[in-house]
Amino acid sequence: MGTPRDLTTRPLPPGQVATxxxxxGLPRFARVRPHLPERPVVTVTGAVRHPTQFPxxxxxxxxxxxxxxxxxxxxxTWTAQDLRWEGVPFGGVHEFLAAHVDVHPAVRWVTxxxxxxxxxxxxxxxxxxxxxxxxxxxxxxxxxxxxxxxLRLVAPAHYGYKSVKHVCAIxxxxxxxxxxxxxxxHPRGRVAHEERSAYLPGLLWRPVWRALxxxxxxxxxxxxxDDRLECNERGHSRIRGAGTEVxxxxxxxxxxxxxxxxxxxxR
Numbered sequence: 001m002g003t004p005r006d007l008t009t010r011p012l013p014p015g016q017v018a019t020x021x022x023x024x025g026l027p028r029f030a031r032v033r034p035h036l037p038e039r040p041v042v043t044v045t046g047a048v049r050h051p052t053q054f055p056x057x058x059x060x061x062x063x064x065x066x067x068x069x070x071x072x073x074x075x076x077t078w079t080a081q082d083l084r085w086e087g088v089p090f091g092g093v094h095e096f097l098a099a100h101v102d103v104h105p106a107v108r109w110v111t112x113x114x115x116x117x118x119x120x121x122x123x124x125x126x127x128x129x130x131x132x133x134x135x136x137x138x139x140x141x142x143x144x145x146x147x148x149x150x151l152r153l154v155a156p157a158h159y160g161y162k163s164v165k166h167v168c169a170i171x172x173x174x175x176x177x178x179x180x181x182x183x184x185x186h187p188r189g190r191v192a193h194e195e196r197s198a199y200l201p202g203l204l205w206r207p208v209w210r211a212l213x214x215x216x217x218x219x220x221x222x223x224x225x226d227d228r229l230e231c232n233e234r235g236h237s238r239i240r241g242a243g244t245e246v247x248x249x250x251x252x253x254x255x256x257x258x259x260x261x262x263x264x265x266x267r
Contacts, residue, residue: 004067007131007156008082013191015206016073021080023146023220024160025118026180030216030223033145034115034166040150046111046172049102056151060136064092068131070156072163073191075184076209076216085154087135091128097170109173112153114166121177122155122162123188131156134167158189159196 012018040056065088072080097103110127113119126132133154136143143149148165155162161181171177178185186195194202196209 004069004084005131007068007070009071009073009079009191012071012079012081013073014194015077015202016079017077018081019078021072021083021147022217024074024076024217025165025220026161027216027219029116029118029180030219032116032118036115036145036150036166040168042151042167043169044097044101044172045169047104047107047174048172049104050100052101054097054100056136059093059096059134059151060088061092061096064088066133068133068156070131070154072154072156072160075159075161075189075196075205076213077206078213084139085133085135086137086140087133087151087154089130090132090134090153091130093134094128101172103172104174106174107172109176111169111171111173111177111179112164112167113169113171114148114164115168116166118164118166118180119169119177120153120162120164120179120181120185121173121187122158123176126158126188126190127153127155129155129157157191159186159191161185162189 041053042056042059043051043053045051065086067084067086069082069084072083074080108124109121110124111119111121112127135148135152135154136150138144138147143152148167151167153162153164153167161179161184176187178187183199184197186198188195196202196205
């Protein structure tokens with residue numbers, strides 16, 4: 001793959017503070033530890049003519065693989081610097097998918113969902129940017145469960161809540177989906193514009209997130225340690241809490257019902 005592309009940011013973006021990479025996310029997902037399937041698949045639905053599933057290996061074309069160094073900027077004001085990711089550009093995966101599922105020309109958004117039930121939505125031109133990867137390796141090793149195994153979206157120009165872990169579904173949409181972050185999410189979430197939320201300027205969110213950060217980080221650190229101990233004792237991961245979101249999404253038929261190529265308008 002040669003020398004990794006360097007997409008790191010110097011100096012740090014406004015409001016960010018450097019730290020080490022640790023498991024983190026929305027508080028309600030702290031105790032969700034997905035059980036990874038032996039043969040992972042990615043379900044592709046939404047405004048497409050032929051919704052289907054693809055084995056993960058079909059998407060990770062070795063001819064498209066590359067490595068890149070990039071920072072991960074969390075909306076709560078921390079940044080993990082100089083991370084080496086390996087995977088395939090989402091743009092290349094989109095080309096592959098478009099040839100098989102026939103994406104509606106009116107698609108403007110893409111929602112990515114993880115095995116833990118977390119989902120985030122990116123504008124089509126944002127997710128097709130050259131630096132956006134579907135990564136399966138970090139720091140020269142396969143992704144572990146803490147950081148998104150078996151597959152993770154990496155969008156360096158956007159806050160971390162757009163970089164979905166444990167990717168299992170891609171949904172093409174005509175309208176915006178606020179995703180699991182709901183009101184706290186910004187449709188674009190661009191770091192350079194400090195788009196921390198759709199409400200209020202990013203500058204005003206800094207003290208709010210910094211005040212909440214220690215409590216959320218403590219919760220993740222504690223549950224990560226507890227779940228690792230439990231996993232060792234029982235030989236499997238425990239899924240509870242927000243993980244039911246992905247099950248209810250499938251069970252309700254939301255994904256299949258979104259195959260609305262001939263629909264009458266935006267959903």
